[in-house]
Amino acid sequence: MRSEIDYRVTELKKNIKSKEMDGFIKEFQPFIVSCASDVLGRYISMENDDGYEIANIAFYEAIRGYDFDRGSFISFAKLIIRNNLLNYIKTEKNKRSIPMEAEDLESICGEEEPRSDLVDEILLFEKELLNYGITISDLEEKAPKHGDARKAAKELALKIIKDDEILNRFLIKRRLPVTSISGKYKVSRKVIYGNREYIISIIVIYINDLNYLKEWL
């Protein structure tokens, strides 16, 4: 029994520059990422990840070089991605073992990146949370697990931010005025209290204008 994928790839091969091809590669991104991550032993970065690029090119190569008679496409693609990545790792290692010219060395040392705004923002987030007795690990443990619950908690947090009276009480006491919020916004005290860490984390992100983090909420 052959997989449906094998037939699809055979079909795709006939017309390499089609929309279907792009769609197919997009559809298989999770597969490509997971193969690359396994071979490289690290997570794939969303920005400037050479390994990720190479895995994508390898996947494309695999489609072009696929032979239906020789077995499953998925194992073939895995093999090609793996080989290309191992080659890449090897050449990177060789590059590093070549003694460097003083000039190169300087340019590399000079390139030491200043801590980015993003990292500063995350460290500030952590520090601000501590003012309310919350650690980032607490957030992982105590934040609502269900998407709907999170969405409701976020909406409530956004209302609190716009509500000067409640926001001020929160900032002064460093605790959510649960009873007032519950009365004003018709949310049960239990829900507010249970999700307080998550709600506070969102308030902290907004009142400190942590714009990078907002994108991930």
Add this chain to the structure above:
Amino acid sequence: MKQGIVIKIENNYAIVLSDGEYLKLKLKNGMSIGQKILFDEKDIHYVKDIRRSTMNLRRAISIAAVFVLVFVGSLFVA
């Protein structure tokens, strides 16, 4: 496949913010704070679920123990 930003690195796990969710991920090489990563369901540490399942197991064992006690007790009475 999910996307997330690394916000904390501990000794044996990392925490990412991903679509409004704080998730605990397995540590892998070369992670840094602020890194935007792609990850898989299988990279997530589900600590809570393990705790919950051992709770259920404990509950089941204690109920079974009660039955055994009642049974043994009834043998003695007989």
